[in-house]
Amino acid sequence: MLSAVVCLVVLAFSWPTATLNPKDVPIAISGPSEALAPVEQAINEQADGMFELVEVTDRDEAVQQIKTRQVYGAIILDQEPEVLTASAAGSATSAIMTQLHTQLQTMAQQQAAAAAQAAGATDVPEITVPLTDIVPLVETDTRGVGLASAALPLVFGGMIGGIGIAFAVTGAWRRVVSLVVYAVVGGIAIAGIMQGWFGFIGGNFWANAGAFGLTLLAMGATIVGFAALFGRPGIAVGPVLFMLIGNPISGAQFPKEFLASPWGAIGQWLPPGAGNSLLRDTSYFPDANMAFPILVLTGWAALGLILIVIGHFRDQGRAPVDEIPASAATVTATA
Structure with missing residues (x-):
């Protein structure tokens, strides 16, 4: 019976980690429709239901939704693309936003290369997409x-x-x-x-x-x-x-x-x-x-x-x- 109790305790603390399956993680996204469509399609195809993309009007609304914990981060596709995150919301969601930032950076660079090739240019401009931490952790606990x-x-x-x-x-x-x-x-x-x-x-x-x-x-x-x-x-x-x-x-x-x-x-x-x-x-x-x-x-x-x-x-x-x-x-x- 004591062995069964020990097994029960181990199962109770282990099964949430063993069955982790992120679904419908709310992420805000903002930008013109012609920019939103390909990004949303790429995310939905690769993420397979991991994200719930919430369209917002602009960056300010995205920041407000992050600060009120309605979303865990945001993708801004305006004139200057940007990814917003909140490390204080949790290391797991912060890591996800970092991955999205990497993907967006790659997509932006590919689009820049395609545009340069279409224009007959030999030099491809270096595209940098900022990753901004809207709600950072305290300096004494940077990993949470x-x-x-x-x-x-x-x-x-x-x-x-x-x-x-x-x-x-x-x-x-x-x-x-x-x-x-x-x-x-x-x-x-x-x-x-x-x-x-x-x-x-x-x-x-x-x-x-x-x-x-x-x-x-x-x-x-x-x-x-x-x-x-x-x-x-x-x-x-x-x-x-x-x-x-x-x-x-x-x-x-x-x-x-x-x-x-x-x-x-x-x-x-x-x-x-x-x-x-x-x-x-x-x-x-x-x-x-x-x-x-x-x-x-x-x-x-x-x-x-x-x-x-x-x-x-x-x-x-x-x-x-x-x-x-x-x-x-x-x-x-x-x-």
């Missing part, structure tokens, strides 16, 4: 390793808080207060380490602390809630739901579009995925719409707190054996 590495410790943090409070604290309201205090102190402390000490993330410190704290509260409250309702077996919700299921499909290592459908989307409805998405927004994409991950985390936290209260009032209706009055126990024994 630090931000990605925060995902697993954050899950452990939520589990440790929930399990610890479930065992050490009794009483519904004391547990609620303990969870809130743990989330506030833990969120500030983790942000202090990740941003203030190591410099792994950017953005507003208090916004990042809020993202960490809300994630801790969502996971911790859920564990304590199930423990209050089902006793010690309820604590298993944390390792199973958050560690084995939620963490591998959270999108911390690869965007949801890279994961097998529908697991990428499901991962965003669980605290690890919503917490990772919210932290990336507060760190690098303050213009993005953060309503969805905030609502997901708040919903899990509310569910946990409700379960704590339900478990508390249910337990109040039970009379423990050692609280039965002595006179009643004597009468029962005599009868």
Whole structure:
């Protein structure tokens, strides 16, 4: 049985990587129709459904969509071709945009050579297509390793808080207060380490602390809630739901579009995925719409707190054996 558990853990953490298959990765594209058609055709033929090309009016709109995390990058085919990327969106998507830049560079050079040959010119001009990073990573974490590495410790943090409070604290309201205090102190402390000490993330410190704290509260409250309702077996919700299921499909290592459908989307409805998405927004994409991950985390936290209260009032209706009055126990024994 222990061997089976080990195999289960290995499968849980390995299968998302083994089944990576990028589909419908949103990329903005802008330019005149005569320039768009051949590029879109070439990309669709070579990518085989990897990209979802979103046509925008100009470069400014493409930049805005990148900053709001509607697309991962953009191809600009105006008078001066350019490829826009966002390394803060993830190393996988950044690598894809780099590949697209190489392809566009090659196509532009081939078109220049064909035009020169048609004109009878002997010299082919050197075409340079710029690759612009619209949302770069911080200088202390240029590869994004630090931000990605925060995902697993954050899950452990939520589990440790929930399990610890479930065992050490009794009483519904004391547990609620303990969870809130743990989330506030833990969120500030983790942000202090990740941003203030190591410099792994950017953005507003208090916004990042809020993202960490809300994630801790969502996971911790859920564990304590199930423990209050089902006793010690309820604590298993944390390792199973958050560690084995939620963490591998959270999108911390690869965007949801890279994961097998529908697991990428499901991962965003669980605290690890919503917490990772919210932290990336507060760190690098303050213009993005953060309503969805905030609502997901708040919903899990509310569910946990409700379960704590339900478990508390249910337990109040039970009379423990050692609280039965002595006179009643004597009468029962005599009868």
